Amino acid sequence: MARLSTLLVAVAALTRHTCLAYPRALQASKVFLSGRDVDEQYDYIIVGGGTAGLTVADRLTEDGKNTVLVVEYGELSNSPLISTVQGGFMGMSDSQFLYDIQSVPQKNLQNRSIAVLAGKVVGGSSAVNAMMTVRGTAADYDRWGNFFGANSHWSWDGLLPYFKRALNFAPPDAAVTESAEITYDTSFWGNTSGVYAGWPSFQYPGTTAQMDAFRGIPGVPFVKDSGSGEPGVYWYPTFMDPTLVERSYARTGHHDKAANRTNYHLVAGSKVLKVVLDGTTATGVSFVPVGSKKDTPQTVVSARKEVIVAAGGIHSPQILQLSGIGPRELLSSANITTVVDLPGVGQNFQDHPIIQATFTYRKFTYRPTSQDLFLNATFSAWADTVWAANRTGPNSLATGNAAAWLPFPVISPRSADISSALAAQNHTLYLPADTDPTVAAGYRAQMLSYASALKENSTAFYNLVLTGGATNGIVVDLHPLSRGTVNIDVSDPYNKEPLVDYRALSNPMDVDIMTDLIKFTRRYHLDNPMTKEWAATELSPGASTQTDAQFADYLAETLSPSEFHPAGTCAMMPRELGGVVDEELKVYGVQGLRVVDAATMATLVGGNTCQTVYAIAEKAADLIRFGPPTVVE
Template sequence: MARLSTLFVTVLAFAQQTCLAYPREHHASKVFVHGRDADEQYDYIIVGGGTAGLTVANRLTEDGKTTVLVVEYGQLSNSASITTVQGGFMGMSDTTLLYDIQSVPQTNLRNRSIAVLAGKVVGGSSAVNAMMTVRATAADYTRWGSFFSAGSHWSWDGLLPYFKRALTFVPPGAAVTKSASITYDTSYWGNTSGVYAGWPSFQYPGTTAQMDAFKGIPGVPFVKDSGSGEPGVYWYPTFMDPSRVERSYARTGHHDKAANRTNYHLVTGSRVLRVVLNGTTATGVSFVPVSSGPSSSNSSSETVVSARKEVIIAAGGIHSPQVLQLSGIGPRKLLSSANITTVVDLPGVGQNFQDHPMIQATFMYRNFTLHPSPEDAFLDRNFSSWVDTVWAANRTGPNSIATGNAAAWLPFPVISPRSVDISSALAAQNHTLSLPPDTDPTVAAGYRAQMLSYAAALNNNGTAFYNLVLTGGNTNGILVDLHPLSRGTVNIDPTNPYTTEPLVDYRALSNPLDAVIMADLIRFTRRYHMDNPLTKAWAATELAPGPETQTDEQFADYLAETLSPSEFHPAGTCAMMPRELGGVVDEELRVYGVRGLRVVDASVFPTLPGGNTCQSVYAVAEKAADLIQYGPPKAVE
């Protein structure tokens, strides 16, 4: 994945922290390209117009009275690469929609640097992601609240209503449901959101065959609906408006709904310099146009807007900790080294960085029949012509498929005979040895709490650790480790805090058990393809890592050469955990030690959900809007 870095050319920079006041009046227009056109004051200011920021902005302004300003680095884009469904990844083909960030060299990956991808456009990463509409297991969300108490409202039951509110589920068509044997249960879904969970009008018969083949391995569970919170093999929808057969994302589902409200404003092409603080109270935001350049001496275009109620940071797993640190909120030692005055010493800011690693395990089938039924035989002869014809006629057929709609999300005991031993080894670890040597004791305590929770999860069937997306074709090649044990950092560069992107360090494989677990993920995949009565006839050949790779040591060498530590799901850097466990925000997403300041995005995830992060971000943002407006739910007696 490091080769992707040549595609991305943008550098995020910050200017000097001074204010130039502009005479401003209230505007009826909603989108500004200059910060000076914004009003002087709003009820709420949201930093970041991505998945979370636009969701919260839409909900807060629904009353027609609450005023909100969203400050977004990117622009409104009508690029066809966003709307195109085919393949799922077209959004990433437009380099203007992505930040260009490279990680620091990864010591355990032969010093490779990794592309750090995030959406730089109104709509954020929901505009460029793979469109996979996936939830994690119930245990993953209940784990979040467990770091506070057994009765926390952060739980599966506490989030399910927000998963339902976040998306409108449109069932697949009757014909494709029958031909592909798709199952679903609408009780886990809602129908009021402007963001859609839709389905393509076609599925390759090979996809159903690959799903059914998991029945050849004892213990593999099958799940009726992807929204049920259970691990297993299942169908899942796509972030797609099925009536238009186009991507459905935060802009179309939230910004466009709010765009005509006079109480909702958006300023684009602006980078936030800092949260303005009066003592330890957030009172506003300072920002400059991106076009002003990276020089910290350029203060002529700086704008300060004040917030009557709150500032909400929703800049994502990479940039939310950066904004906090540049505002004087973060680890004192780091801020001092950058010559930034510490307002609140909060050691967890920028720590606890997590992403889903992608593992190459490639198999090719020599005898796999893509179209096994007689009525599909014509496709082998005239497939390309048929695809083009039906797409041009009514936007149906294979071109309505994004990255696919079927996968296995499996618990560790199902895939590994060593689950008890690995669970025990993780519980017995000296966990601080996997962290940087200067890690604050509170952050170390939080990491230990996470590892003990994972140790228990490794030895039960409630949490998915393994993910294989099914292609329906004659090759299959990417595995995902859903719960990596290693933790990285996202910190400002002390030598250039205002003019460079933060320093992103995945610290991949810093916990040695990650390589052991990943080895068993590959071994299970090998078993599925090579030692399975239901796949034997396919005559699979293992292309990578190759049959000569057998021992843990050999797998570790292979991972060092090939592992990508990122599935482009940065999270955890402003963790929702108790402050004594290195937390940055509390259960209401309020930043510790600061009044009037919250964080709402994937950076608050204390641990990664075992699935693509987008749907979880929507649910958290929906819940955050309620917390902001109504406070926490009352405890159930």
């Protein structure tokens, strides 16, 4: 919750600027507000009009050969809180754009409940996220394919073309590039998408200094471009239209350009109850208006070809379970007939934990800083003036464009020991007692993969986003070992939100790894010749935290298990490893049904999930249209 509080405070501080954002005009389109208006049958029905769903819908309708219906829970909004880039996540300041979900109490976090944030609007989480355009490392994507074998088409090489297709890269302004020493390599990017990877027209000079300071620590790699698939210190772009200087997201990049197609329909404000099955074949979906009473008649729409579930890491497993696809015991307890006993549905839940390791610099001489936008009236007035005049300056900067994404051997002198200990674990002990053996086998495969990665330099485990200001230190654990669950609430499965359990710190080695992430952050600030002149003071956890027990207590008190990146709950893994979908993203045991979103990530990527979800959706569209690629052995 601490991270959420930090974000919302920042959002509140930036609301003074929202009157300057230009609302986007609602385009004429086949957007329906009621299920009564949709057709009875489509070639494809997509459940979820978010990052993945709108991408797939655009691609499936662009040649005019298929009809598509998108069913979205949220509304189509033109709120300036979404379009503005100021602050990067202004949409989070309005609860109408977010699901209202709290996790179950986390026993290892002093029974705290955690806000489970996901976008509830056409565009999904891409409409409200922090606009950070970051990929994982090549090893993250190779790991997915390795669960299937050496010849899988899920790999860095197999996904790079879709990363290029997914975004339109706009290089930063030449003057800013030179003054901030920004580096990039356009060979890792494309230029055909309607979703932009753009850059602000301003960078704080302290950001460059904070990046350079990593040179004071031996072994830290520096990467020319964030899209290279390499871990290291680098600049990264923002989901921003460089011409409009507005958020670029799935609605603007995919829905708006496709909305006038006669073969494309979207119905908003609609809650999908289940996928309709004829035996083990998906034939359509049933849905009702959001907020309907229990006796409200359902709209049932048929799919000639496929149903594609793209409701995200929280709601995709819920929809499968409500449809009779999931763990038999869970479904039986909810009086839902099991159609396909698929134990992995709703299991393997992951998110990026956020650790507070905060430092302030008493002698930070780089001016202006990010704090000056709020504390220096002269600088703030200038920023407002240039923004109003031509949409440039500090207000074009969302949440920063530089960070360190570092492998564990650079972070920890005991990486080899931690690797060996993880490999030697009895991994089943750290899963729920009733975990199916296939899910346990998949968890073991993941942990063994991580054990290798912990002692190698190809996977980033540590993330420190650089602020350009005199306070720094929000640290992200990029590959948590603990696994949670997202399951229907058996007391009222169709009307209540699913029960979300992060099971934070259930694998005790997470504490060991996070402790070393904090210690490295200390080293960067306090034992680094490049930062000595800043005169840093540790705010949290504080100099008195030194022993393993003290670090464990600190994490229990302050850890947020979520960076709002829910994933893994419909994992793409072999069925014998607890997988839910195969390499074509088809649900095991069901014909005509796929899942396409972050729920399919077997393991989290070492970066923000949005860009990866776009790539998954682009690849999925090709799998749907053309089938799997030929892999030469």
